[in-house]
Structure formats: C-alpha cells, structure tokens
Amino acid sequence: METSESYQVRLEVFEGPLDLLLFLIRKKKIDIHNIPIAVITREYLDYLGHEEQINLDREAEFVLMAALLIHIKSQLLLPREEPLAEGEDPRRFLVDQLVEFQKIKAACSILKEREEEQLSLWTREVLPPLPEPGEADLVEVSLFDLAETFFVLMKRKEAENFRVVRGKNYSVEEKMKEIVAVLEKESVLDFLEYFNRQETLEEAVVSFFSLLELIKARLVMAVQERLFQTIKVWLRRESKARQ
Amino acid sequence: MIPGLKNIIESLIFVSLEPISLEKIKETLSDHPPAEVEQALQDLLQTTASAERGIAIIQSGGGYVFTTRPEFDPWVRRFLKIDRKSKLTSASLETLSIVAYHQPITLSEISALRNVDSSYTIKTLLEKKLVKITGRKKSPGNPLIYRTTERFLAYFGLNSLEELPTEEEIAKILGEDKTVEQAPKP
Numbered sequence: 001m002e003t004s005e006s007y008q009v010r011l012e013v014f015e016g017p018l019d020l021l022l023f024l025i026r027k028k029k030i031d032i033h034n035i036p037i038a039v040i041t042r043e044y045l046d047y048l049g050h051e052e053q054i055n056l057d058r059e060a061e062f063v064l065m066a067a068l069l070i071h072i073k074s075q076l077l078l079p080r081e082e083p084l085a086e087g088e089d090p091r092r093f094l095v096d097q098l099v100e101f102q103k104i105k106a107a108c109s110i111l112k113e114r115e116e117e118q119l120s121l122w123t124r125e126v127l128p129p130l131p132e133p134g135e136a137d138l139v140e141v142s143l144f145d146l147a148e149t150f151f152v153l154m155k156r157k158e159a160e161n162f163r164v165v166r167g168k169n170y171s172v173e174e175k176m177k178e179i180v181a182v183l184e185k186e187s188v189l190d191f192l193e194y195f196n197r198q199e200t201l202e203e204a205v206v207s208f209f210s211l212l213e214l215i216k217a218r219l220v221m222a223v224q225e226r227l228f229q230t231i232k233v234w235l236r237r238e239s240k241a242r243q
Numbered sequence: 244m245i246p247g248l249k250n251i252i253e254s255l256i257f258v259s260l261e262p263i264s265l266e267k268i269k270e271t272l273s274d275h276p277p278a279e280v281e282q283a284l285q286d287l288l289q290t291t292a293s294a295e296r297g298i299a300i301i302q303s304g305g306g307y308v309f310t311t312r313p314e315f316d317p318w319v320r321r322f323l324k325i326d327r328k329s330k331l332t333s334a335s336l337e338t339l340s341i342v343a344y345h346q347p348i349t350l351s352e353i354s355a356l357r358n359v360d361s362s363y364t365i366k367t368l369l370e371k372k373l374v375k376i377t378g379r380k381k382s383p384g385n386p387l388i389y390r391t392t393e394r395f396l397a398y399f400g401l402n403s404l405e406e407l408p409t410e411e412e413i414a415k416i417l418g419e420d421k422t423v424e425q426a427p428k429p
Contacts, residue, residue: 016359061359106416107340110408114399119328120316123308
C-alpha cells in the first residue's frame with residue numbers, strides 16, 4: 001500500500017495543518033501551484049484518520065483545514081455556466097497561503113542555523129549567567145512582585161511593634177541617594193536584607209518608595225532569580241557609565 | 244596610521260559591556276581622523292580573526308563585542324555549569340519569523356499565516372523579550388501590533404532587519420528542498 005509509510009508519522013510532529021500539507025505536497029512531488037485537490041484531500045484525510053482520537057484542543061485546526069480542502073474540492077466539482085476566469089481558481093487562497101508558509105519555513109531553517117551558531121558564542125555579561133534547567137531567564141520583577149514582597153515585610157515589621165517615636169524625617173530623595181551609594185559601593189543590593197535593616201516602619205516604607213522611584217527613573221534594575229525569592233537590585237549599566 | 248590605534252580600539256571593545264558601535268569608537272577617538280579609526284578597526288578584526296586565540300571579536304546587535312570561539316563552547320558551559328542553552332521551539336521560531344518579515348503585525352494576522360492559534364506562542368516571545376507591542380492597529384477591535392526587538396537581532400547575531408535571510412537565500416533553500424523528501428522523524 002502506497003501510504004503505508006505514513007503510518008509511522010504522527011500528527012504531533014507537525015506544527016499545524018500547513019506543515020502537514022507541505023509535507024504531503026513534497027512527498028507526492030506535487031507542483032504547489034497546481035495542486036490536485038482530490039489527491040491531496042485524500043492523503044490529508046488519511047493522516048487525520050490515523051489519529052485514534054481527535055484531540056480538539058490541538059487538532060481543531062487540522063480538522064478545519066480538512067473542511068477547507070473538501071470545500072475547495074466540491075467547488076471544483078460543481079458544474080458552472082461559465083468557465084472560471086484566471087484569478088478565480090478556488091485553490092488560489094490555499095496556494096497563496098502555502099507559498100508564503102513555505103518561505104517562512106525556509107527562513108526558519110536559516111535562522112535556526114544562526115541560532116545554533118550564536119548559542120555557542122559566549123560574551124561577558126553584567127549578571128553572571130545562572131545555571132538553570134528551564135527556559136526562564138532572570139526575571140526583571142514587576143511592580144506586583146515588589147509590592148508583594150513589600151507587604152510581607154510590612155507584616156513582619158508591624159509584628160515588631162515599634163514604640164519608639166523619633167523626630168527624624170526621612171525623605172525619598174535622601175533614601176534614593178543612600179541606595180545608590182550602597183549600590184556604587186557593593187554593586188548589588190539584596191532588597192529584603194536592606195529592608196530589614198531599616199530601623200523604623202516609616203523608614204522602611206520610605207526606602208521602598210525610593211526603590212520604586214529609582215526603578216521608574218531607570219537608574220536601577222530589580223531582578224529576581226526565581227519567583228518569591230529575594231529581589232536583587234543593580235545599578236543600570238548605562239547610568240553607571242554616565243558617571 | 245598611528246601605531247597602537249588598533250590596540251586602543253581593542254581595549255574599548257574589551258571594557259564595553261554592550262556591543263560597541265563604530266560611531267561610539269569614532270566618538271571616543273575623535274582626535275583621530277575617522278578614516279584611520281575605521282582602518283585600524285578593520286586591521287584589528289583581521290588580526291583577531293587570524294590569531295589562534297580563545298576569543299574573537301564579532302559584529303552583532305549593531306556593534307563589536309568579544310565572544311568566545313564556538314569550538315570552546317563545551318568548556319565554557321562546563322565552567323559556568325550550564326548543560327545547554329535552551330533553543331526556541333519550532334512554533335516560537337515560526338511565529339518569530341512571521342513577525343520579523345511581516346511587522347508590524349497583529350496576532351490574528353500571525354495566526355492566519357500559520358493556520359494555528361498563536362496566542363500562547365506570542366506570549367512566550369513577549370516574555371523572552373524577542374517581540375514587543377508597539378501600539379494598536381486602527382481597525383475593528385483595535386488589535387495590538389507586534390514587532391521584533393533589539394534582543395531578537397542580537398539573539399540571531401544580526402545587526403539590523405536587513406540582515407534577515409533574503410528572498411534569494413530562501414529560494415535557494417526551497418530549490419534544494421524539492422529533492423529532499425524525508426519524513427520528519429516520529
């Protein structure tokens with residue numbers, strides 16, 4: 001049986017219906033601009049038929065393409081009063097899509113090689129690269145992560161129940177300077193630790209606002225190595241270079 | 244040519260944490276004629292390319308930067324304790340090339356080109372900062388518009404979008420492809 005080899009190929013290896021169609025077209029050595037719809041539809045349905053169960057989440061798109069193919073086929077079969085004009089081929093839309101998709105695929109294969117090349121080149125980085133299993137890079141933290149950390153700390157500080165009232169006022173501006181000064185000296189600052197060092201709740205709150213201000217002004221960068229871990233603060237390199 | 248100009252440039256590339264552009268080099272060496280600076284840079288590139296060293300200078304992301312040579316990748320990874328760098332999935336790569344070639348583009352246009360719903364993939368690419376949202380299209384529903392980022396260029400070692408694979412390169416691949424008809428491995 002001619003299609004027996006197709007049993008070995010599972011649908012999962014195709015990114016989408018166009019992928020599968022292109023594969024069939026290549027396999028059958030079909031001219032992409034003149035697709036025998038009957039042949040390709042049969043082949044395509046064969047493939048879908050080999051799936052024991054249609055997983056709608058993933059395969060709805062494949063089924064949709066099958067419907068499109070059958071629709072085109074039926075249009076070609078219908079008798080017409082006038083012959084079709086040049087641009088009116090019902091296959092036209094599909095062919096255009098396939099041609100474009102084929103180009104994208106080819107570009108992908110070139111980019112993939114480039115990716116491979118680039119991945120074997122190492123440059124020096126500001127942040128030392130971390131050994132990580134997944135795809136995740138360092139997460140630059142969002143305001144929400146910071147806020148969450150902040151509330152956790154607030155709770156802790158509250159629990160300490162301060163009684164001492166000091167006359168000292170803290171300004172965001174001063175705190176910002178202080179944070180920058182620490183960063184310049186130590187290059188990296190553990191925000192949780194820094195926060196805990198603050199003497200009073202007020203000072204802690206001000207230091208948090210200052211950090212937000214610094215981030216907003218793009219003077220520092222806040223990075224979390226993993227979610228819910230401590231937040232590390234760096235001076236942004238551009239701002240460092242400027243000084 | 245001033246002797247040592249080449250070495251000055253090398254030191255600049257060394258201390259720069261980002262790829263340093265030719266303009267930046269010229270700006271720093273403004274007391275030298277630009278043509279000489281350019282010549283010295285070319286000399287430097289040639290010398291480093293031919294020298295037997297562990298590092299090289301490459302042009303990427305619009306500037307010059309020191310990198311290790313590809314053949315030393317295994318040892319660098321051993322040192323940094325990184326088993327392998329994660330690559331993009333083929334769905335990501337497909338979506339990314341569509342954005343690269345068709346930008347500015349909306350999500351529904353991407354999905355239409357792939358015939359596959361691409362909302363998850365685009366989210367991953369956004370997280371990786373390989374694409375960015377640049378606004379909304381003035382059409383029904385005001386969909387978001389996507390473009391590739393600087394990081395995208397650097398990731399593939401490109402200096403500008405003009406360096407993306409050209410029509411000719413693509414045609415060449417497609418020409419070769421017709422003779423290849425191996426089934427993807429299951």
